[in-house]
Amino acid sequence: MRASWRPAHLLLLHHPPADDLVDGGLGEGTGDDLADPVTLAVVGDAGGVGPQVAAELADRFAQLALLGTGVIDVEVELVEHSLSLIVTINAWNTIAGGTRTRVPPVPTDRSVVQATPGQQRKHRMTNTPARHELVAAFRDLHVPGRPLLLPNPWDIGSARVLATLGYRALATTSSGFAAALGRLDGTVTREQALRHAADIVTATQLPVSADMENGFADEPASVAGLVHDAIGVGLAGCSIEDATGRSDDPIYAPRLAAERVAAAAEAAHGGPHQLVLTARAENHLHGRDDLSDTIARLQSFQQAGADVLYAPGLTRADDIKAVVSSVDRPINVLAMPGGPRVAGLADLGVSRVSVGGSFAFAALDALVTAARELLDEGTYAYGKPAARGRQFARTAFDDG
Numbered sequence: 001m002r003a004s005w006r007p008a009h010l011l012l013l014h015h016p017p018a019d020d021l022v023d024g025g026l027g028e029g030t031g032d033d034l035a036d037p038v039t040l041a042v043v044g045d046a047g048g049v050g051p052q053v054a055a056e057l058a059d060r061f062a063q064l065a066l067l068g069t070g071v072i073d074v075e076v077e078l079v080e081h082s083l084s085l086i087v088t089i090n091a092w093n094t095i096a097g098g099t100r101t102r103v104p105p106v107p108t109d110r111s112v113v114q115a116t117p118g119q120q121r122k123h124r125m126t127n128t129p130a131r132h133e134l135v136a137a138f139r140d141l142h143v144p145g146r147p148l149l150l151p152n153p154w155d156i157g158s159a160r161v162l163a164t165l166g167y168r169a170l171a172t173t174s175s176g177f178a179a180a181l182g183r184l185d186g187t188v189t190r191e192q193a194l195r196h197a198a199d200i201v202t203a204t205q206l207p208v209s210a211d212m213e214n215g216f217a218d219e220p221a222s223v224a225g226l227v228h229d230a231i232g233v234g235l236a237g238c239s240i241e242d243a244t245g246r247s248d249d250p251i252y253a254p255r256l257a258a259e260r261v262a263a264a265a266e267a268a269h270g271g272p273h274q275l276v277l278t279a280r281a282e283n284h285l286h287g288r289d290d291l292s293d294t295i296a297r298l299q300s301f302q303q304a305g306a307d308v309l310y311a312p313g314l315t316r317a318d319d320i321k322a323v324v325s326s327v328d329r330p331i332n333v334l335a336m337p338g339g340p341r342v343a344g345l346a347d348l349g350v351s352r353v354s355v356g357g358s359f360a361f362a363a364l365d366a367l368v369t370a371a372r373e374l375l376d377e378g379t380y381a382y383g384k385p386a387a388r389g390r391q392f393a394r395t396a397f398d399d400g
Contacts, residue, residue, distance in 0.1 A: 129205065131234065131236075131273055132273075132274075134206075134207040134236045135207065135236045135237075135274055135275055135276060137169075137207055137236075138169055138207035138209065138236040138237055138276050139276050139307065141168055141169055141207075141352075142276075142307075142308060142330035142351040142352055143330075143351055144324070144330065144331075144349045144350070144351050145346050145347070145349050145350075145351075146346060146351075147333075147342065147345055147346055147350045147351055147352050147353045148168065148169060148351065148352045148353070149167065149168075149342065149353055150167075150169055150170070150171050150209070150332075150352055150353065150354040150355075151167050151170060151171070151354070151355055151359060152170070152171050152172065152173035152176055152211075152354060152355050152356055152357065152358075152359060152360070153170055153172070153173075153176075153200060153203075153359070154172075154173055154176035154177050154179065154180045154357070154359070154360040154363075155177075155180055155199075156199055156200070156203040157393075157396075157397065158359070158360070158363070159200050159203040159204055160203055160204055160396045160397055161392065161393075161396045163203075163204040163205075163206050163396075164392075164395055164396040167206070168206065169206050169207045169208070169209070169236070170200060170204065170206050170207075170208050170209075171208065171209040171210065171211065171237075171239075171354055172193075172196060172197055172200055172208070172209070172210045172211050173211055173355075173356055173357045173359075173360060174186070174188060174193070174211040174213050174357075175356060175357030175360070175361075176356070176357035176359070176360030176361070177192075177193070177196050177360075179357065179360055179361065179364060180360070185357070186213070186245055188213075189216070190216035190217075190226065193210070193211075193212060193213070193216070194229055194230070194233055196210075197210040197212075197230065197233050197235055197238075198233040198234065201233060201234040201235060202234070207236035207237070208234075208235055208236055208237070209235065209236060209237030209238055209239065209275075209276065209278065210230060210235050210237070210238045210239070211238075211239055212226055212227075212230060212238045212239060212240055213240075213241060213243075213245070214240065214241050214242070214243055214244065214245055214252075214260075215227070215240050215260065215264065218244070218252075218256075220256075220259045220260045220262065220263035220264075221263060223240060223260045223263050223264050223267075224263040224264060224266060224267040225267075226240075226264075227240070227264045227267035227268050227275070227277070228267050228271075230275060231267075231268070231271070231273050231274070231275055235275055236275055236276060237275050237276035237277065237278060237307075237308075238268075238275060238277065238278070239277075239278035239279070239280050239308075239310065240260065240261060240264045240277070240278070240279060240280065241279075241280035241281075241282050242257040242260070242279075242280065242281055242282055242297060243280075243282040243285070243286065250282075250286040250288075251282060251283060251286060251288065254293075254296065254297060254300060257297060257300070257301075258297075258300040258301065258303070258304045259304075261277075261279045261300075261301045261304040261305065261306055262304035262305060264277055264279075264306075265277050265304055265305025265306060265307075266305070268305075268307075269305065276307045276308060277305070277306050277307050277308070278306065278307065278308040278309070278310050278332060279298070279301035279302075279304070279306035279308070279309055279310070280310045280311070280312065281294045281297040281298050281301070281309075281310070281311045282311075282312065282313075283297075283311070283313070284311060284312065284313025284314055285312055285313045291319055291322060291323075294311050294314075294323070295322065295323060295326045295327075298311060298323065298326070298327055299326060299327055302327050302328065302329050306329060307329065307330070308329060308330045308331075308332055308351070308352065309323075309327055309329045309330070309331055309332070310331070310332040310333075310334075311323060312334040312356065313334065313336070314333065314334075314339070315336050315338045315339035315340075316339075317340050317344065317348060320333060320339075320340070320345070320348050320350065321348045321349070324348055324349040324350060325349075330351030330352060331349070331350050331351055331352070332350075332351070332352040332353070332354055333345055333350050333352070333353055333354075334353075334354055334355070334356055335353050335354065335355050335356075335358070366385070369382070370382035370385075370386070
């Protein structure tokens with residue numbers, strides 16, 4: 001049974017000597033005996049702990065989210081030899097047999113963790129905006145007529161490239177991520193999707209929304225549980241679609257579809273930590289070119305509490321305009337060949353433009369082109385774009 005969220009309380013500790021810290025936890029009172037949702041604040045003399053151990057300690061806490069425990073925030077700062085770590089956890093893992101997870105040990109290789117006196121180093125997440133700031137920023141980016149361009153990375157590297165290019169928010173792609181795993185869309189598991197979302201969240205300082213498909217469940221309560229877990233991994237938003245994943249009955253009945261969105265909206269907005277919920281009407285991706293039904297579904301999703309509405313597959317300007325004018329929520333449009341350009345979508349009042357798996361498959365095509373050149377021609381023209389990519393990687397990627 002999934003643990004329900006309870007308000008966090010503050011637990012202030014001074015961590016033990018570095019040997020104890022790196023040996024397997026934060027010391028007395030913070031291991032297996034810690035049963036309640038908590039905010040941990042660890043402040044004190046680092047006793048030889050350097051930047052890498054500080055970073056790895058935060059990463060270990062972040063891994064709790066992937067084991068069923070929602071990590072709200074992780075902040076760590078190392079100034080000279082003083083370590084400050086704050087971790088907010090919304091629930092201990094009670095999914096598997098009621099057992100709680102424990103922070104894995106931090107590596108003890110002192111040769112790479114010594115801090116130089118006077119040196120100030122911060123972990124990547126220290127300067128990351130607080131959760132509420134990311135959610136508010138993401139919400140505010142949805143402006144009719146000035147659409148947010150929301151690219152869809154498929155791994156950590158592509159997320160950092162897109163952030164370096166100047167995009168203001170990111171969203172995962174179910175099809176692109178599935179392709180990165182050598183699989184087709186619709187075959188990724190709930191756990192894999194959450195783990196992937198957590199990776200993209202920690203890859204940059206941008207707000208991230210996640211494609212959570214149909215919530216990996218039919219029942220509204222289970223969809224709500226998925227949204228709670230999405231909040232737990234630090235997402236600023238997520239989408240829930242009305243596609244069933246079944247070829248013989250591809251779209252949920254209108255009433256059930258609306259109930260699922262209502263449950264997701266309650267989970268997204270009902271607690272101290274929230275996210276921006278996008279509700280998707282999938283008719284046009286499943287051969288159901290029924291605009292009236294699509295609009296009716298989007299209107300019901302608005303009434304159910306969705307923040308953003310999305311009907312992927314629309315390419316005709318008149319259809320997009322009809323959708324925009326029929327609801328009072330921001331509209332996301334999937335960028336597709338044959339559809340209006342971004343400027344045209346802005347004129348139609350669109351608030352967000354995403355690309356789905358297109359960037360991932362464009363990258364796959366570049367790989368196929370280069371590989372075929374080597375295999376069929378024995379030439380190396382791919383070396384020029386490879387050099388450009390390598391140079392950009394030096395800009396976008398860190399050395400840690």
